[in-house]
Amino acid sequence: MTVANAAALPAKRAGVGHWMSSYRAMLRWQLTDMRLLLPMTVLVQLLSGVGLVIGFGLLIPEMTQRLALYLSTGAVVVSLVIVGVIMGPQLIAQQKASGSYDFMWSLPVPRSSASAAWVTLNASIAIPGMLGALVAAILRYDVAFDVTLMVVPAVGLTLLTGTLLGYALAHGIPKPDITQLISQLLIFVIFGFSPVSYPIENLPGWLATVNEYLPFYPMANVVRDSLTDGIATNVGRSYLVLSIWAVLASVISAAVLRRRK
Amino acid sequence: MMMSDTQEAITAKADWSFRAEEVTKTYGDVVANDAISIEVHPGEVYGLLGPNGAGKTTFVKQVIGLLKPTSGSINLGPYDLVEDPDVARQLCSYLPQAQMPIESFKMHEAVHITGLIRGGSSNEVRARGDDLIEALDLTEWRDTLGHKLSGGVRRLVGYIMTTVWPGKVVILDEPTNDVDPRRRRLLWDQIRLLGSQGSAVFLVTHNVLEAEKAVDRLAIINEGRLIAQGTPSSLKAGDRGRLRLQLMLVPGNGIPELPPAVHHHARVGNNLMMVIDETDAAAGISWAQQMMTAGIAEEYALGAATLEDVYIRLTGHTSEDDA
Numbered sequence: 001m002t003v004a005n006a007a008a009l010p011a012k013r014a015g016v017g018h019w020m021s022s023y024r025a026m027l028r029w030q031l032t033d034m035r036l037l038l039p040m041t042v043l044v045q046l047l048s049g050v051g052l053v054i055g056f057g058l059l060i061p062e063m064t065q066r067l068a069l070y071l072s073t074g075a076v077v078v079s080l081v082i083v084g085v086i087m088g089p090q091l092i093a094q095q096k097a098s099g100s101y102d103f104m105w106s107l108p109v110p111r112s113s114a115s116a117a118w119v120t121l122n123a124s125i126a127i128p129g130m131l132g133a134l135v136a137a138i139l140r141y142d143v144a145f146d147v148t149l150m151v152v153p154a155v156g157l158t159l160l161t162g163t164l165l166g167y168a169l170a171h172g173i174p175k176p177d178i179t180q181l182i183s184q185l186l187i188f189v190i191f192g193f194s195p196v197s198y199p200i201e202n203l204p205g206w207l208a209t210v211n212e213y214l215p216f217y218p219m220a221n222v223v224r225d226s227l228t229d230g231i232a233t234n235v236g237r238s239y240l241v242l243s244i245w246a247v248l249a250s251v252i253s254a255a256v257l258r259r260r261k
Numbered sequence: 262m263m264m265s266d267t268q269e270a271i272t273a274k275a276d277w278s279f280r281a282e283e284v285t286k287t288y289g290d291v292v293a294n295d296a297i298s299i300e301v302h303p304g305e306v307y308g309l310l311g312p313n314g315a316g317k318t319t320f321v322k323q324v325i326g327l328l329k330p331t332s333g334s335i336n337l338g339p340y341d342l343v344e345d346p347d348v349a350r351q352l353c354s355y356l357p358q359a360q361m362p363i364e365s366f367k368m369h370e371a372v373h374i375t376g377l378i379r380g381g382s383s384n385e386v387r388a389r390g391d392d393l394i395e396a397l398d399l400t401e402w403r404d405t406l407g408h409k410l411s412g413g414v415r416r417l418v419g420y421i422m423t424t425v426w427p428g429k430v431v432i433l434d435e436p437t438n439d440v441d442p443r444r445r446r447l448l449w450d451q452i453r454l455l456g457s458q459g460s461a462v463f464l465v466t467h468n469v470l471e472a473e474k475a476v477d478r479l480a481i482i483n484e485g486r487l488i489a490q491g492t493p494s495s496l497k498a499g500d501r502g503r504l505r506l507q508l509m510l511v512p513g514n515g516i517p518e519l520p521p522a523v524h525h526h527a528r529v530g531n532n533l534m535m536v537i538d539e540t541d542a543a544a545g546i547s548w549a550q551q552m553m554t555a556g557i558a559e560e561y562a563l564g565a566a567t568l569e570d571v572y573i574r575l576t577g578h579t580s581e582d583d584a
Contacts, residue, residue: 008276008277009277009337009338009339009340009352009429010351010352010429012340012345012347012348012351013351013380021377021380022378025374025377025378026378028374028377029374029375029378032365032366032370032374033362033365033366034365035365036364036365037365095362098359098360098362099357099358099359099360100357100359100360100361100362102322102327102355102357102359103355103357103359103361103362104362105327106325106326106327106350106353106354106355106357107350107375107378107379108347108350108351108378108379108380108428109350109378110347260326260327260328260329260346261328261329
């Protein structure tokens with residue numbers, strides 16, 4: 001009988017190298033896990049981005065350039081957020097229901113590397129929808145976008161915050177059906193009562209003030225600023241509020257994942 | 262507590278062991294684990310037996326860091342697994358009772374990617390994965406997607422995913438569920454081999470008869486408490502000089518009035534199991550024959566008492582109650 005390695009326990013793995021190889025392996029796991037659904041999900045995202053842009057046009061026959069810019073940039077933000085807030089929690093709820101959740105969280109990877117892989121996966125699904133909305137707006141309304149490099153931090157922060165909020169909800173709330181209910185409610189808030197697709201001035205004063213501090217208006221404002229010229233105002237403040245939400249969502253996610261019942 | 266010679270050799274070579282002390286886990290008034298203490302050595306296959314809801318899974322989830330003990334300590338060599346769940350996940354691998362989420366994975370991909378996640382190098386993981394796929398006779402499904410695999414085959418893939426790059430402690434929660442009898446034997450061989458390669462193996466099961474052959478030592482857990490611990494033979498010592506009398510009842514019959522020689526009994530389906538003294542063997546046989554003549558029983562068998570009988574005596578359950 002050989003007793004290879006029985007005499008010694010290995011040292012704890014840590015550091016950047018361990019984090020990176022864990023991130024790569026987890027991303028590979030998650031992409032393979034989505035393999036059967038991924039093409040269809042990306043297509044649905046793409047179509048819903050395009051559909052939002054074209055659908056608004058049917059509602060408003062006299063489309064002005066300014067209105068078209070609002071609607072199409074709003075559609076971009078909805079595309080970016082909806083994946084993290086709706087689809088993410090649904091997938092995690094499925095894992096909880098099937099019992100495979102325990103296996104995923106018993107794997108020897110840093111929690112943050114698994115979360116980073118999750119954000120990457122969500123981005124790869126959301127970004128085609130965003131591009132679809134942009135292209136549809138150009139073709140349908142002849143909108144002139146003015147894209148600056150700020151699109152990178154704007155889209156990045158929006159994706160990160162949206163995905164991690166959904167992630168924290170999904171992991172933090174034990175009952176998957178309650179998570180689903182809350183994520184539906186969030187979509188209702190985003191579509192109905194957040195100035196994502198229309199100017200914030202259209203809201204009554206108090207609701208406008210509330211939205212200044214919620215994450216969705218700042219998302220729309222920074223993305224709009226990075227894609228257009230001159231219709232976004234108070235952008236610095238939006239970056240600040242959104243960054244606070246991003247940090248908050250990360251901290252909550254980390255706390256929820258580290259918590260043991 | 263008895264230990265085999267090989268066991269002693271392994272223990273002497275290694276400078277670590279798994280040690281759980283007074284592990285207690287409560288949920289409000291419910292005590293899921295009540296001061297459980299277990300020590301397991303490298304190379305040892307250690308069985309955790311008990312009826313459903315006894316607290317076996319709760320215990321192993323605390324080892325892997327999915328749950329936190331209310332009190333007590335869990336250590337692996339110098340590492341405190343309760344304080345540092347990251348190191349617990351690195352040093353322990355866990356096959357949960359639920360099926361693995363591998364619908365979209367080809368068998369060899371699921372094995373390979375999990376091996377990488379567990380920290381193995383690509384080539385070594387591939388080689389070892391293919392060896393295990395072959396050893397469990399699964400080669401014909403190597404390239405098949407998970408959602409097309411039968412439950413038993415998926416269970417075995419789960420075993421390979423857990424052990425392709427094994428931790429120092431390997432936790433297997435009901436590994437043989439849904440597995441066909443032939444591959445079950447192959448799996449037991451692999452589990453024994455895993456122990457001989459230096460891992461400490463926790464085997465959670467309610468299949469007492471199979472566990473008896475595979476484990477070095479075992480604990481019987483009932484209602485959250487560890488009620489017996491030792492080698493299979495040391496646990497059976499209490500039943501030395503006793504025999505098992507098994508009666509297959511004609512369907513529709515209740516348990517007949519038992520002769521006084523019966524120490525304890527249990528019924529699973531139409532199968533009535535009783536423990537009697539060796540000296541009462543003749544009386545037992547003649548009673549069983551009377552039952553057959555009376556049309557109450559179809560057949561009977563008399564054999565050595567097994568670990569199952571110990572289990573019934575200690576828990577009041579048969580292992581098949583929970584199957």
